Amino acid sequence: MGRDGNTEGPAAPAVRIEGLWKRFGEQVAVAGIDLEIPAGQFIGLVGPNGAGKTTTLSMVTGLLRPDSGRVEIGGTDVWQDPAAVKARIGVLPEGLRMFERLSGRELLTYMGRLRGLSGDDVDRRATQLLDVLDLATSQHKLVIDYSTGMRKKIGLAAALLHNPEVLFLDEPFEGVDPVSAQTIRTVLERYTASGATVVFSSHVMELVESLCSWVAVLAGGRIRAHGTLAEVRGDAPTLQEAFLELVGVRTTADDSLDWLGGGVR
Numbered sequence: 001m002g003r004d005g006n007t008e009g010p011a012a013p014a015v016r017i018e019g020l021w022k023r024f025g026e027q028v029a030v031a032g033i034d035l036e037i038p039a040g041q042f043i044g045l046v047g048p049n050g051a052g053k054t055t056t057l058s059m060v061t062g063l064l065r066p067d068s069g070r071v072e073i074g075g076t077d078v079w080q081d082p083a084a085v086k087a088r089i090g091v092l093p094e095g096l097r098m099f100e101r102l103s104g105r106e107l108l109t110y111m112g113r114l115r116g117l118s119g120d121d122v123d124r125r126a127t128q129l130l131d132v133l134d135l136a137t138s139q140h141k142l143v144i145d146y147s148t149g150m151r152k153k154i155g156l157a158a159a160l161l162h163n164p165e166v167l168f169l170d171e172p173f174e175g176v177d178p179v180s181a182q183t184i185r186t187v188l189e190r191y192t193a194s195g196a197t198v199v200f201s202s203h204v205m206e207l208v209e210s211l212c213s214w215v216a217v218l219a220g221g222r223i224r225a226h227g228t229l230a231e232v233r234g235d236a237p238t239l240q241e242a243f244l245e246l247v248g249v250r251t252t253a254d255d256s257l258d259w260l261g262g263g264v265r
């Protein structure tokens, strides 16, 4: 059942992308993406380095204006009504910039108030999130003194505070230890179980395979495949192998890098 309690018919897509393009000078970063992302699932956006994942997510979440194309989230056009859309989404961007001189707790209070929550609600939700994400003991430390994993977790808490319908995460597990990764995973699984949608980008196929029910493969700024995990994997034994086949594996000639290694010094 969706979050709105509607049990009839296929749910409207969480995100609808039509004809999305972005160029940086000569470089085409996103080359005409059309995609409907289903609601209420764990969605993986995967692709090699430079595929266009961050650029796509930035345009979808209203952080970067597309050259052309449209994005709708829950039926609202992101670039026509960015404020309405931003109230309904949570974002953990790549290279997260935060207010470094606030403590973790202060950061959540600030973000919650900015989102229009009452002081009591912010306090209650922040306490719970800090607790679940194992940050309670470091809540009064300044964010500048947080480790990479702690930064991801406080960023995730800030993105979840207003209970968004769709959560976008750019490489949420990068630089995160297995214990913190498991904590993040548990929180996200609970969140999607209630009908919310998580869209996250990654190039770690094992992670995507174990977490996501639906994936889109991006390479060279285009969608190469999309659908349920089983559809995208096809006959390949793993998503990793399906992915390598889809994006094309570049082989290295035998005599290149012949200077590298111990034997010829």
Ligand SMILES: Nc1ncnc2c1ncn2[C@@H]1O[C@H](COP(=O)(O)OP(=O)(O)OP(=O)(O)O)[C@@H](O)[C@H]1O
Pocket: 024, 027, 028, 029, 047, 048, 049, 050, 051, 052, 053, 054, 055, 056, 203
């Ligand atoms: N601000 C920018 N100016 C110029 N080129 C850019 C800019 N942002 C991205 N690009 C280029 O657009 C292409 C797509 O980059 P993008 O960061 O979206 O890829 P990605 O799939 O997120 O890669 P990664 O997995 O390495 O983070 C790359 O060729 C990149 O060099």
